[in-house]
């Protein structure tokens with residue numbers, strides 16, 4: 043397989059999976075999960091490259107397509123743990139320790155990543171947005187949100203909960219982005235996201251749906267990128 047722009051696809055490991063399948067005591071759902079991990083070339087490549095998460099490839103691939111993370115830009119990453127997107131964003135915008143231009147927040151603790159600062163906080167809490175802007179010391183050029191609510195297994199409930207996070211991230215972006223700024227967010231298809239999409243169309247010059255190769259085909263996960271913020 044070819045490796046496009048350093049963010050493409052890679053090899054896999056079958057022998058170990060066959061061994062695991064023969065272990066009769068293991069629950070079939072966990073066997074399926076392990077099988078998926080072992081067969082997933084991105085998992086191996088994540089470890090090789092020292093990325094904090096497999097999700098790093100999703101941002102790399104979206105950026106390959108839209109080339110919006112440019113040197114000198116400032117970035118706020120909502121739902122940043124464990125930190126794969128922070129790593130990619132800081133590399134692309136050339137953010138350095140001591141003058142961090144990439145700031146993240148998550149309800150979970152994020153590991154320290156050079157060129158980035160992160161705080162623990164819930165984006166539902168209004169003061170968290172102010173804390174992020176204060177830490178960045180300016181308005182952001184790019185807002186990223188890979189936030190996802192914990193899944194319940196009930197498709198419609200999961201959709202509503204993740205769309206709620208998308209709406210909060212969008213409100214934060216409209217309130218704070220620099221003119222011409224970019225908003226990229228996780229977006230589950232399911233119907234209730236329409237209002238958020240309308241708001242994006244109104245406030246940005248272009249809105250695109252994108253499903254990077256690293257996002258599993260069977261998943262309802264997708265992303266929406268809004269380019270050219272028109273200003274408040």
Ligand SMILES: C[S@@+](CC[C@H](N)C(=O)[O-])C[C@H]1O[C@@H](n2cnc3c(N)ncnc32)[C@H](O)[C@@H]1O
Pocket residue numbers: 094095097098120121122123124125126127128147148149150163164165166188189190191192207
């Ligand atoms: C898919 S993970 C993000 C992975 C990250 N982009 C990376 O590359 O490592 C989604 C994150 O959203 C966070 N999250 C969910 N709800 C949140 C909220 N209300 N406020 C802040 N973070 C939240 C979760 O804790 C989780 O770490």
